[in-house]
Amino acid sequence: MMTAILQTPTAVAQDFTEFRSAVLRSFVPLQVSTEHRDRFHGRLRTHEAGEIALTEITASPHEVERTPELIARSDRPCYKLSVMLAGTGILTQDGREAVLRPGDVALYDTNRPYSLVFEENFRTLVLMFPQQKVDLPRDLVGQLTAVRMSGREGVGNVVVPFLAQLGGNLDVLTSPVGVRLAHNAVDLLTTMLATELDLDRAAADPHHDLMRRIRGYIDANLSRSDLGPAQIAAEHYISTRHLHGLFQEQGTTVAGWIRQRRLEHCRRDLRDPLLAARPVAAIAARWGFVDAAHFSRVFRAAFGESPSGLRAQAS
Structure with missing residues (x-):
């Protein structure tokens, strides 16, 4: 018998078919199969905090696959992080294969095909969240999909x-405080990914350390309404032309990156129950939007709803 907790106190599934349905409700569309259908057992426990979901899975051997056809149905890309707690799992994506044992973690991208194979009884924890919550270039993060990262040393020994x-x-x-804790988890993961990228990319990419410092400076100064290319370039002793070139290599612009980071912080605050009494305009101003009407327009354009509408959904 399998017990699944899916946004409700308890829900019981009697067989593999119900388990597969529970997986599909908890994650993105997936193909789920098993050779142990007649004696399958497992449990899912899922809770969401804002747009971040954390799911604990305990189950019999089975496989999941994310195909191009299923990807085409999705409305936005997410990252998923698997933390192996018991048993073994094999993650394959982007031509790489990671064998995960207890204490190991691995990242994968729901916008590209992947597969997970569990050949024995296992227990794992899955963190799923929108990709824009990781403030690192996607092409760099893409170097870490299906790469085993240890949770027993370095930053992993804190994050896991x-x-x-x-x-x-x-x-x-x-x-x-659930929303804050969930965002803390993603922030810690981002730190872990940045550490991994520093180890693997710093020597090969002369711009990597500079871009890391520039992104850090931008995040630390988002509240300044005058934050712009001239100020950022001067602070890092480079020309504005060089600065624009660095961001162009990442597929974005300086202004676009600043706006994206401000909007992400505003969206986080608007979903935070502890900030429910703070006016929308005050939250916008906190992150550098001095014109409330302009903020409302760019927020709706980015997220498809008004700031007040998002807050109402979160309450």
Whole structure:
């Protein structure tokens, strides 16, 4: 028998068919199969905090596959991080294969085909979130899909225990601090990814360290309404032309990156129950939007709804 908790206190699934349905409700569309249909067992526990979902899966051997046809149905790309807690899993994406054992983690991109194979009984924790919540260039993050990262050393030794503790206390995500804890998890993961990228890319990419410092400077100064290319270039002793070229290599612009980061911070604050009493205009101003009407327009253009509409959904 399999128990699945899917946005509700309890829901019981009696067989593999119900397990597969539970997986599809918890994640993006997937093909799920098993050779153990007659004796299948498993459990899903899922809680969402804002746009971030954390799911603990305990199950019999099975396979999942994300195909191009299923990807075409999706409305936006997400990242998923698997934290292996017991058993073994094999993740394949982008021509790479990662064998995951307890304490290992791996990232994968729902916007590209992947497969996961579990050949024995297992337990894993899956963190799923929109890709824009990772403030690193997607082409660099793409170098880490299906790459085994250890949770027993370095930054991983901080991040994985935090995720495991959060997974063991999923009910806390439904509390007023749940959204903040979920975002803390993504922030910690981003730090882990940045560390991995520094190790692998710093020597090969002379612009990598400079871009890391520039992005950090932008994030630290988003509240300044005068933040712009001239100021950023001067702070880093480069020309504005060089600065624009760096961002062009990343497929964006300086102004576009600043706007995206400001909007992401505003959206996070608008979804935070602890900030429900703060006026929308005050949140916009906190992150550098001095014109409330302009903020409302660009927010709707980016997310398809008004700031007040998003706040109402989160309440």
